[in-house]
Amino acid sequence: MATTSLRTSTGYRSGLYDWLTTTDHKKIGILYLANSILMFLVGGVFALIVRLELAQPGLQFLTDAQYNQAFTIHASLMLFLFVIPVLAGFGNYIVPLMIGAPDMAFPRINAFSFWLLPLAAIVMLSGFATGGGAAAAGWTEYSPLAQAKYEGIGTDLWIVALLLIGTSSILGAINFIVTIFKMRAPGMTLLRMPVMVWTVLVTSILVLMATPVLTSALIMLFIDRNLGGHFFDPATGGNAILWQNTFWFYSHPAVYIMILPAMGIISEVLPVFSRKPLFGYKAFIFATAAIGALGFSVWAHHMFTTGAVYLPFFSFMTFLIAIPTGVKFFNWIATMFRGQLTFSTPLLYAVGFLTMFLIGGINGAFSAAVPVDFALHDTYWVVAHIHYVLFGGSVFAVFAGLFYWWPKMFGRRLNETLGKIQFVFMFIGFNLTFFPMHMLGLSGMPRRIADYDPNAGWNDLNLLATIGGFTIALSILPFLWNVFITFRSGEPAGDDPWEGNTLEWATSSPPPPYNFDHLPEIRSERPVFDARHGATHG
Amino acid sequence: MALQVSDHDEVVGHGAEEQGISNVILGMILFICSEVMFFAGLFAAYFNVRANSPVWPPEGNEHFHVASEIALPLIITTLLIISSFTCQLAVWSIRKGDRTGLIRNIAVTLVLGVIFLLGQGYDYTQLGFTLADGTFGTTFFTLTGFHGAHVLGGVLMLSVVLYRAMAGQFSSKHHDMVEAVSLYWHFVDVVWICLFSLLYLVPTH
Numbered sequence: 001m002a003t004t005s006l007r008t009s010t011g012y013r014s015g016l017y018d019w020l021t022t023t024d025h026k027k028i029g030i031l032y033l034a035n036s037i038l039m040f041l042v043g044g045v046f047a048l049i050v051r052l053e054l055a056q057p058g059l060q061f062l063t064d065a066q067y068n069q070a071f072t073i074h075a076s077l078m079l080f081l082f083v084i085p086v087l088a089g090f091g092n093y094i095v096p097l098m099i100g101a102p103d104m105a106f107p108r109i110n111a112f113s114f115w116l117l118p119l120a121a122i123v124m125l126s127g128f129a130t131g132g133g134a135a136a137a138g139w140t141e142y143s144p145l146a147q148a149k150y151e152g153i154g155t156d157l158w159i160v161a162l163l164l165i166g167t168s169s170i171l172g173a174i175n176f177i178v179t180i181f182k183m184r185a186p187g188m189t190l191l192r193m194p195v196m197v198w199t200v201l202v203t204s205i206l207v208l209m210a211t212p213v214l215t216s217a218l219i220m221l222f223i224d225r226n227l228g229g230h231f232f233d234p235a236t237g238g239n240a241i242l243w244q245n246t247f248w249f250y251s252h253p254a255v256y257i258m259i260l261p262a263m264g265i266i267s268e269v270l271p272v273f274s275r276k277p278l279f280g281y282k283a284f285i286f287a288t289a290a291i292g293a294l295g296f297s298v299w300a301h302h303m304f305t306t307g308a309v310y311l312p313f314f315s316f317m318t319f320l321i322a323i324p325t326g327v328k329f330f331n332w333i334a335t336m337f338r339g340q341l342t343f344s345t346p347l348l349y350a351v352g353f354l355t356m357f358l359i360g361g362i363n364g365a366f367s368a369a370v371p372v373d374f375a376l377h378d379t380y381w382v383v384a385h386i387h388y389v390l391f392g393g394s395v396f397a398v399f400a401g402l403f404y405w406w407p408k409m410f411g412r413r414l415n416e417t418l419g420k421i422q423f424v425f426m427f428i429g430f431n432l433t434f435f436p437m438h439m440l441g442l443s444g445m446p447r448r449i450a451d452y453d454p455n456a457g458w459n460d461l462n463l464l465a466t467i468g469g470f471t472i473a474l475s476i477l478p479f480l481w482n483v484f485i486t487f488r489s490g491e492p493a494g495d496d497p498w499e500g501n502t503l504e505w506a507t508s509s510p511p512p513p514y515n516f517d518h519l520p521e522i523r524s525e526r527p528v529f530d531a532r533h534g535a536t537h538g
Numbered sequence: 539m540a541l542q543v544s545d546h547d548e549v550v551g552h553g554a555e556e557q558g559i560s561n562v563i564l565g566m567i568l569f570i571c572s573e574v575m576f577f578a579g580l581f582a583a584y585f586n587v588r589a590n591s592p593v594w595p596p597e598g599n600e601h602f603h604v605a606s607e608i609a610l611p612l613i614i615t616t617l618l619i620i621s622s623f624t625c626q627l628a629v630w631s632i633r634k635g636d637r638t639g640l641i642r643n644i645a646v647t648l649v650l651g652v653i654f655l656l657g658q659g660y661d662y663t664q665l666g667f668t669l670a671d672g673t674f675g676t677t678f679f680t681l682t683g684f685h686g687a688h689v690l691g692g693v694l695m696l697s698v699v700l701y702r703a704m705a706g707q708f709s710s711k712h713h714d715m716v717e718a719v720s721l722y723w724h725f726v727d728v729v730w731i732c733l734f735s736l737l738y739l740v741p742t743h
Binding site: 173213 | 559561564565568569571572573574575576577578579580582583586587590591596668669670672673675680684
């Protein structure tokens, strides 16, 4: 094991240089989180611009073209530069600690994976500085909308940015898988790994097998746009549906890439704040693996209305996903049942996740039914669904994770009162924004439109959604203030403020560069609980 | 205490120094998995436009019948397959600690890889159609071009292996990079065999 003599000396170089050149998984993890939250704020500004334009019928602030750029860049930033990397950031920080490893398997590749992301953000956003503006065909960039004759160089910059992000994801996934299989501490068998590590492992396999297909699709789109290719142009023998197939072959597994580690965070938080072990540990792991496997067989449910896919198969497989997801809900609820609940901020966000993700799952099941989907396709119903799973799901889990692991990362606790104020505003604002979108979708409002008929009956609900959007923005202010005052004068956390179960709580806060002076004996999936209570397992 | 020790039969590797597959080789295998999926996307596009076309190769350009000028592709294909064998001979050499054998075989592999690239580049100039010539030209150049880019990547990796081998950095125990690069080279070879069969040997319709 590492000893204190390995502590690296940083006295001769500045703190900034240290952060720019670090290969320490903890610092890289924090860089991931910081960059992702910055992108969350930028993407949020684009969301507010969209909501502002939609608050009343008519075009008040934007042209149609500007509106298209706003919603395209909002979605692209949130999906590719916030949700996916923020979860990778948690994985980076926490996975080596949870398995008792000194670092990731390939620390320099890890740093490279991170630094591709700010570069990609600059490339994508630089589209606004070009003549034709940024990418504007939606984050799905369907052909023929994405073809050269409709847009300037913004779409090409978007393609390059996504290629960089994809490379970052693939290298990160390889790093996670090798780390998890090769770097575990003695005694940390696969079935003693924390659930968070399992979800990161399954997510990494999804990234490894799905992201390269997106890379190939993006390259084909780039060739079509710039080199005179004919992949997606039906007039010259190409096939526009080919883009949708290759795009969704990545982008459907990607929604599990965006939710599985969030489920992992929730599954770490609920046991600690319920003072019980996770109910059905093995069932949870098999459910995670099942979601990962089924995730590869449902991509065409985004394409029901194209008439080019076999509807019964993809509808049936989509409904099947509800089974492992239902198993997980059973795990979570049974974990809380008769537990000694402590309603600290992480648990509030975890409960927020459970309720909102449940709604997102149910309204998703509606769209899995082919006849219903034909009515709801490309309406605001779909917008409601994706925000209930990705905001109500992933974002709430991100804040649960931030409040839960902040004391470990920085040695200080975030303020609980400010955290709860933030939660209340975010929860109310979230539902005000996105619940009306169900009604808008059912009454036929299409997504991705800048203007609508004032007599369509959509005015009040759109205004409500805009008020909700600004309430969410308001809820970010207590968070930023919380971060600021915690860095200045936060309450010292101690090594194990929550009486945690997993190995990250067995080292100091923040941990030393080599992570552990010594490890407790690992005889279950809760080694720190065992050490605290002197349990002789089994 | 005895009970605890017996429980530790399940211990697993902790870092690269322990037994089992090394981090580098496992990383390369996973990278190759991702590359398989990348080419799967491109091959899927090829099958898609091919199946959508009433005749294949499409009419309008007699040069699309590439199988009629198969001599050069066949030669460079043979050389690439031979290079896979010499690459494996290099691995077997260094496993026995034979550094001279490693250097010789890697050098031959590298030369064969470069000849393949030169041959493919020359073939491109003789084809009589371009990437912009219909779906045939687009898929032909995209598939062979990205394969060629991977050969180039392999050639660069082999150059580093050769340099390090000549510097005496590999031994029978420490040669993970040689093993990993050879896996990559075999993968590039297999992709080419699939691609060559598809473009030149599978009957047209």
